[in-house]
Amino acid sequence: MSGNLSIDHIATAWSNHTTAVEQFTDGGLSPQFGGEHADGTTQMSIVPFADGSYLELISPTETTQPGETVRWSTHIGTDAGPCAWAIEPEDIVAAAKRSIDAGEPIVGPQQGGRTRPDDVMIEWDELFVGPESDRFALPFFVTDRTPKSYRVPSEWAHDGPITGIAELGIAVSAIEPWATRFKRLFRIPTPIETSIESIDAIVASIPGEPVSFLSPKNPHSPLKTRLDRYPPGPAYCLFAVEDLSQAVDMYPVSSPTTFGNQSVCWFEGPLGKQFGIVEN
The missing domain is CATH 3.10.180.10 (2,3-Dihydroxybiphenyl 1,2-Dioxygenase, domain 1)
Structure with a gap:
């Protein structure tokens, strides 16, 4: 590792x-x-x-x-x-x-x-x-x-603007214990925390790595509901594109929304808020 x-x-x-x-x-x-x-x-x-x-x-x-x-x-x-x-x-x-x-x-x-x-x-x-x-x-x-x-x-291989997986969001009840654990296992740098109001969560991105931790801000957060149902684990996936404005014309996605320090377009329909595209 x-x-x-x-x-x-x-x-x-x-x-x-x-x-x-x-x-x-x-x-x-x-x-x-x-x-x-x-x-x-x-x-x-x-x-x-x-x-x-x-x-x-x-x-x-x-x-x-x-x-x-x-x-x-x-x-x-x-x-x-x-x-x-x-x-x-x-x-x-x-x-x-x-x-x-x-x-x-x-x-x-x-x-x-x-x-x-x-x-x-x-x-x-x-x-x-x-x-x-x-x-x-x-x-x-x-x-x-x-x-x-x-x-x-x-x-x-997918024939389209998506080139790969840009980010995996992992839902956890508290970020610090998991960040410490990942540091011990993988020698990652200290994650950088951002508050994201749209999902009532704190998101901690790991610099240079395609992984972030998410923690609910309050007991009514949708993220808390997911953690009540499942153990800590993946909650969303962002796919990488080179040009977000071009990719919007190729996939059924929403208009760009702010997600932390990124502009993300989420897929419409059943894929909902779990899958999106981001310029990478």
């Missing part, structure tokens, strides 16, 4: 795969079906971007029975949207050791995989860090066993 929080992908959780794919397609993004995970309970589609990052849409498979255990079942069953996130370390065994040295429990490294619809087998190693309730806010680690181009085919 060299202090680089460059995002490999963000996992999003949905109860119905067809509906989720339709919503993102209506938003100007074109998810590509990636197949079922190895345990057979979840399926996924991805929206890859030019910078190598991607958005993953995870839902139960058609054969998954009501009440059957699936990963992230609470998030999936309630259409939580942003759910978990991953980074790709140079050495996953070294990442495991550093996590332990930082006082964090780990699960893994362990093998994961899925089979694409064209029967290409994809395999990777994954490592989960922290107590189970904290594994949404903390990134998990993934390194490929098969070529990464199997997992994220370049020909699937």
Whole structure:
């Protein structure tokens, strides 16, 4: 863990795969079906971007029975949207050791995989860090066993102004403990706090990193409602564009609004306030 929080992908959780794919397609993004995970309970589609990052849409498979255990079942069953996130370390065994040295429990490294619809087998190693309730806010680690181009085919890359993931907002009840924890794990600089009235929250951006912490300002904040439902974890995702004014004509988004020290256009419709675009 060299202090680089460059995002490999963000996992999003949905109860119905067809509906989720339709919503993102209506938003100007074109998810590509990636197949079922190895345990057979979840399926996924991805929206890859030019910078190598991607958005993953995870839902139960058609054969998954009501009440059957699936990963992230609470998030999936309630259409939580942003759910978990991953980074790709140079050495996953070294990442495991550093996590332990930082006082964090780990699960893994362990093998994961899925089979694409064209029967290409994809395999990777994954490592989960922290107590189970904290594994949404903390990134998990993934390194490929098969070529990464199997997992994220370049020909699937989104053809549009969005070039990648600019920022992931992580909802936490209090910023300081999480900032301290991330400093210990990833040697990040001190986050810079900003008050954002539109969501009744304090947002702390990490200089040079695509990650921010959000904390509710009062008990009636929508962010507090989310934290009452889910453990600390991703709450919104901003996609990067080179020219915001040009991108507004390409996607069904709102007019630019001030979000901290940025101008953000949020997607209209069901994607709502969880997904937006920002000039990067």
